[in-house]
Amino acid sequence: MSVFNQSRSRxxxxxxxxxxxxxxxxxxxxxVVSGKYSQLAMDNAVFPKIVWPERGIxxxxxxxxxxxxxxxxxxxxxPAEVRKTFDTTAFCRLMELDTSEFNKRIRDAIFKxxxxxxxxxxxxxxxxxxxxxxxxxxxxxxxxLVERPVRVYPYNAAAHILGYIxxxxxxxxxxxxxxxxMGDYIGKSGLESHYERVLMxxxxxxxxxxxxxxRLVGKYEDGIFDTAAIAGRGLRTSIDIELQQMAEKLxxxxxxxxxxxxxxxxxxxxxxxxxxxxxxxLTGPEKNKNYSKLVLDVAGPLLNRAIKGQYPPGSTFxxxxxxxxxxxxxxxxxxxxxxxxxxxxxxNGKPACTHSGGGHAANLRLAIANSCNSYFTHVxxxxxxxxxxxxxxxxxxxxxxxxxxxxxxxxxxxxxxSEDRGNIPDTSVYNxxxxxxxxxxxxxxLGIGQDKMTATPLQLxxxxxxxxxxxxxxxxxxxxxxDNESAADSVYVSKYREKHEVLTHISDTAYRATIEGxxxxxxxxxxxxxxxxxxxVCAKTGTAQNSTILQGKKIDLPNNSMFVCFAPKENPxxxxxxxxxxxxxxxxxxxxxxxxxxxxxLLDSLTDKSKADFERISNTNIMPAYLKKLQFxxxxxRANEWFRKTKDSSYIRRFLTDxxxxxxxxxTPPLRPDEASWLDLVAVLPQEKYSRTKTNTPII
Numbered sequence: 001m002s003v004f005n006q007s008r009s010r011x012x013x014x015x016x017x018x019x020x021x022x023x024x025x026x027x028x029x030x031x032v033v034s035g036k037y038s039q040l041a042m043d044n045a046v047f048p049k050i051v052w053p054e055r056g057i058x059x060x061x062x063x064x065x066x067x068x069x070x071x072x073x074x075x076x077x078x079p080a081e082v083r084k085t086f087d088t089t090a091f092c093r094l095m096e097l098d099t100s101e102f103n104k105r106i107r108d109a110i111f112k113x114x115x116x117x118x119x120x121x122x123x124x125x126x127x128x129x130x131x132x133x134x135x136x137x138x139x140x141x142x143x144x145l146v147e148r149p150v151r152v153y154p155y156n157a158a159a160h161i162l163g164y165i166x167x168x169x170x171x172x173x174x175x176x177x178x179x180x181x182m183g184d185y186i187g188k189s190g191l192e193s194h195y196e197r198v199l200m201x202x203x204x205x206x207x208x209x210x211x212x213x214x215r216l217v218g219k220y221e222d223g224i225f226d227t228a229a230i231a232g233r234g235l236r237t238s239i240d241i242e243l244q245q246m247a248e249k250l251x252x253x254x255x256x257x258x259x260x261x262x263x264x265x266x267x268x269x270x271x272x273x274x275x276x277x278x279x280x281x282l283t284g285p286e287k288n289k290n291y292s293k294l295v296l297d298v299a300g301p302l303l304n305r306a307i308k309g310q311y312p313p314g315s316t317f318x319x320x321x322x323x324x325x326x327x328x329x330x331x332x333x334x335x336x337x338x339x340x341x342x343x344x345x346x347x348n349g350k351p352a353c354t355h356s357g358g359g360h361a362a363n364l365r366l367a368i369a370n371s372c373n374s375y376f377t378h379v380x381x382x383x384x385x386x387x388x389x390x391x392x393x394x395x396x397x398x399x400x401x402x403x404x405x406x407x408x409x410x411x412x413x414x415x416x417x418s419e420d421r422g423n424i425p426d427t428s429v430y431n432x433x434x435x436x437x438x439x440x441x442x443x444x445x446l447g448i449g450q451d452k453m454t455a456t457p458l459q460l461x462x463x464x465x466x467x468x469x470x471x472x473x474x475x476x477x478x479x480x481x482x483d484n485e486s487a488a489d490s491v492y493v494s495k496y497r498e499k500h501e502v503l504t505h506i507s508d509t510a511y512r513a514t515i516e517g518x519x520x521x522x523x524x525x526x527x528x529x530x531x532x533x534x535x536x537v538c539a540k541t542g543t544a545q546n547s548t549i550l551q552g553k554k555i556d557l558p559n560n561s562m563f564v565c566f567a568p569k570e571n572p573x574x575x576x577x578x579x580x581x582x583x584x585x586x587x588x589x590x591x592x593x594x595x596x597x598x599x600x601x602l603l604d605s606l607t608d609k610s611k612a613d614f615e616r617i618s619n620t621n622i623m624p625a626y627l628k629k630l631q632f633x634x635x636x637x638r639a640n641e642w643f644r645k646t647k648d649s650s651y652i653r654r655f656l657t658d659x660x661x662x663x664x665x666x667x668t669p670p671l672r673p674d675e676a677s678w679l680d681l682v683a684v685l686p687q688e689k690y691s692r693t694k695t696n697t698p699i700i
Contacts, residue, residue, distance in 0.1 A: 017547030046220045050076075050183065051117065053201030054149040056483070057411035058162060063269070067162050067191075069149040072284070073130050074183070076122035079110050081142035091140050094132055095122065099397045112170065114183040120167060120183045124150060124285045142656045148185075151192075153281045156349045156380060157245045159279035160304035161271055161416070161478060163190020166287070181296030191478060194415045195235060195492065198482055212579055225517050228685045236485040238267025243600055249274035250614070255299065255622035256561075256580040257306040258458040263566065263575050266474025266496060269601060271458070273305040275623075296638075297496040298631045299623065307419045309599075310454035311579050313408075314542030316564045317449030322364050323503070325379045326510035327387050333513035336362040339368040340375035346441035350447060351377060368517030369525040371541065373448050380447025384440040392439055393427045401586060405502040407473070408455050411496065415477045422455040447541065451638050459578035464564050467518075468538075470511045471504030486680050503645060519569050529591035532599055533607065538572075539565035539594070541587045551633070552628055557624060558582040563590030567598050574601050582624045592617060 058067035075095075092102050109119035116331045119393050121143065125133070133145060151165060166188050180186060184203070186192035203228045207220035221227070247258040251274030260269040275297075281290040294302050303309070314631040325331045341356025342349045351373045361367040367375035380399070389395040409424030429452065430438045445451045455463075458476060465473045477496040482489050518538035521527040527539040542562030548555050561583035566575040576597050578590040599606050606614060632655075639652040 003641075004115055004423050011035060016598075023631065027389060027441045029403075046209055047067075047119070049144070049206040049208055051204035051206055051229040052146070052148055052185070052202060053229035054231040055151065055165070055185075055201060056195075056199040057234045057237050058199075059234060060195060060239045060244075061237065061269070061480075062240070062295055063236075064241055065442065066151050066153070066156075066158060066237075066239065068157055070152045072124045072148050072150045074148045075107065075122040075125055075133065076118040076119050076144050076146050077109055078116065078118045078142050082106065083141055086141070087139065091143075094136060095129065098358075109182075112214065116268060118144070118146075118183065122274050123167065124148065124186040124283075124287070126285050143356075144181075148402065150418065153283075153372065155241050155245060155278040156278045156280060157248055158271075159241065159277055160192075160273050161190055161239065161244075161307070162279060162455075163192035164188055164279065164282040164287075164417075165192050165284075168658075187262055189418075190416060191235065191237075193417050195479065195482075198235065199232040199491070201232035202331070219228050220510055235479045236481045236483070237478045238262060238269060238480050240269045241603065243270040246270075246600055247593075247597060247619045248274070248276055249645055250596065251276070251580075252618055254576070254580055255305070255452040255582065257304075257309055257623060258578050259306050259457045259595065260460040260574055260576045260578070260601065261461050261465055261476055263468045263473070263478070264573050266465070266476050267480055268476050269574065270597065271304075271306045273309070275299050275301045275304065277301045299627050302509065304416070305692050306577070307414060307416060307456045309456060309579065310420060310422055311387035311457070311462055311560055311562065312447065312451075312544040313449035313451060313455045314560070314562050315371045315373075315376075315448060316460060316540045316562045316577075317453070317455075317543035318368060319407050319518055319540055320373065320382075320675070321376050321379050321404070321447055321464060322368065322517075323467070323506060323510055324383055324399060326364070326513070326612050327402075327506045328383060328398075330382045330386065331364065335364060336380055337372070337375045339372050341374075342520060343374040343377045343444070345381075346444055351445055365520060366518040367465075368514065369520035369523075371521075371526055375532055377444050377447040381440040381444060389573070398426055400426070403502075406466060407459050408453075412458065413475045414458060416490070416497070417521045419458070422457055422459055423452060425452040450544065457577045457579050459560075460564050460579075461575050464566050464577065465576035466503060467511065467514060468566040468575055471506055472499055472501045472506065474499060515569060518565075526585075526587050527563070527565070527591050529562070529587045530595045530598075535567050535598070535602060536569040537565055537567040537595075537598065538569050539563065539591070541585070541591060543585050546582060548624075548626060550630060555626060557626070558584055559586060561588060561590040562635070563587070563594045563597070565594050567602065574598055580622070589617065589622075660671075 004082045053071045057065050057069070060066050074118075088099055089104055092099055100274050105121055109115075109121065113119040115530075116184070125145075130145065133140075133143075137143065137145070153159075153162065164187075165185045168176075168182070168184045168234045172186050173180045173182070173394070187196040187199065193200065206226045209220050218276055243260065247260070251258060256274050256275045258270060258272040259270075262269055279296055281287070281294070282334045299328045322331075326333070336359070338354055339356065339361045342352040353373045355361075355370050355372060359366070360370040361372035361375040366372075383399045384392050384395045384397045386398070389398055400409070403424045410420055411419050411421045413419075425443075432441065436441060447452055449455075462473055465476075475496050476499070477491065479496070482493065484494070515538055518540055519536055521541065522531050522537045522539050526541040527537075530537050530539045540563075542560075544560045544562055546557040546560045548557060561578075561580040563578045564576070565571040574597075576594045578593045578597075580589045580593070584591040592610075596606060596614055599610055636652075637657040639655055643649055643652040
């Protein structure tokens with residue numbers, strides 16, 4: 001062989017050798033170092049089935065399960081496994097979808113959770129749809145059914161307390177630091193939200209082998225890589241579910257709230273808000289549709305008025321005002337005020353009183369029993385003008401400090417999200433409004449629970465606990481203990497076991513005078529409707545003025561009916577606050593409701609009188625009349641906005657009337673934004689009047 005040929009031979013051998021080394025190295029990389037293809041093969045042959053745990057059960061004070069679980073199925077999709085030959089038409093026909101919706105859901109799954117991860121395609125299938133898919137699942141690679149424990153509310157009650165769950169959205173996932181994944185459910189409101197980490201449990205995974213037709217045929221490696229789901233822990237609450245159901249029935253077709261608390265523990269026995277809804281509406285396959293209806297209802301069934309409704313407390317505030325003056329040494333229990341039927345010391349003769357003359361405010365006890373406005377107006381002015389604080393601003397801030405200790409104007413810290421603080425205004429509010437020039441006459445109606453003062457029903461019930469306990473309270477709460485409670489759970493429960501001695505320095509004499517006056521309110525005063533045979537009840541009625549703004553105009557509404565109470569007088573076991581909007585006097589509606597709540601809890605039954613009142617009140621509709629008009633205005637505003645954005649007139653046509661007759665127009669063809677019409681849009685929106693005239697001017 002020539003020297004030239006030997007050189008060429010070596011080069012060729014070297015090329016082959018290097019190629020061999022590269023191939024071996026790549027094979028080593030693919031087989032040993034890189035797990036990419038191993039994972040792809042694994043994904044192709046094995047389905048990682050998420051096992052969602054059962055959420056913890058919530059029990060009432062007697063051990064009844066008031067929030068439980070049942071099993072339904074989610075349809076999951078892994079977009080990367082949906083083949084190009086996928087029969088979209090057959091799938092959409094099976095699942096009762098159109099193809100555009102199918103494509104949108106696939107795109108959303110890829111965008112939110114990547115193509116290689118399972119995402120919820122359709123949650124909580126009906127039994128019929130689940131059965132149809134199971135029979136045909138082999139035809140649709142990339143789709144699988146996964147069990148989902150779904151919440152069920154056996155007593156159809158306590159919707160605002162228990163709350164609801166829904167799939168975690170992008171914001172939930174980000175806030176949790178990616179602890180949650182797409183498909184996880186999370187508490188959105190109520191106890192479900194506040195105790196999420198206790199109730200949620202821990203998800204598990206089952207690895208299941210798929211055959212060449214995408215059917216699940218058995219466990220992978222006998223399940224050695226599976227992890228078991230761990231169920232969430234239960235909550236033991238202070239709720240009396242029968243009392244809760246009664247409170248909700250009494251508020252049927254009414255706007256208002258009921259709160260009942262055990263003053264010895266702070267445990268909430270019942271909390272109802274009206275109008276309410278069946279919590280089962282927010283579970284199962286129709287939950288999103290039902291939620292939309294509830295959101296659009298201007299009566300606010302989703303609003304928990306017990307913690308978010310802000311009401312002038314009216315005369316229910318007077319026992320607190322009296323205690324402040326007693327503690328400050330401004331009055332004694334025997335202090336009287338010569339009330340002629342209205343308050344004259346600020347020159348305008350306001351506020352007026354129900355009584356006049358006859359010594360109806362001859363002492364604190366009589367003033368409470370007769371609810372004398374002049375007496376408590378003057379008592380407030382004495383506190384604000386107290387000379388030991390130098391000026392009215394300092395005196396007012398001291399008075400405000402007392403109010404905060406009573407739990408007014410501050411969040412109490414209940415174990416529900418979104419509690420409101422109510423309002424006890426700061427001096428800066430009056431300084432700004434009156435340019436620094438104001439006196440105790442400026443806001444004198446604070447003494448009778450009006451002016452800028454507002455409180456939630458929860459705050460009023462808690463204030464009664466402080467009076468009943470003579471100065472201390474426990475933070476109102478629902479959960480008394482957690483199943484298998486550990487030291488780590490103290491973050492949830494410890495603050496509810498702490499005794500707050502906020503006003504225990506007030507003398508027993510002062511408390512006794514106030515409590516006796518509240519007992520007289522029931523015996524001879526304005527709350528005789530709350531009397532219970534054999535039980536001494538202490539109470540205070542209130543009637544607060546009420547108004548609303550509709551179409552830019554102030555509308556005076558019937559007064560709110562307010563009522564606070566506790567019983568028995570000695571060794572109190574229950575404190576109640578009731579608000580019924582637009583219902584008139586406190587003793588007419590709120591008083592009987594309070595009596596029935598106390599009777600049910602203390603006696604476990606109702607007297608014959610209360611049974612009759614229960615039927616009368618629960619079947620009476622006193623929903624505010626303006627709500628129908630407000631609903632029409634709100635719905636037509638949405639229709640108009642939809643029309644402006646989409647030019648789709650199908651929704652807005654429901655609000656059109658004939659310009660000549662005023663009758664609704666039916667069976668009209670779709671409208672065009674630029675067409676002339678003889679139709680008027682009758683809705684008047686809060687800021688603008690939207691009308692359609694016989695000119696060529698379009699609806700705007």
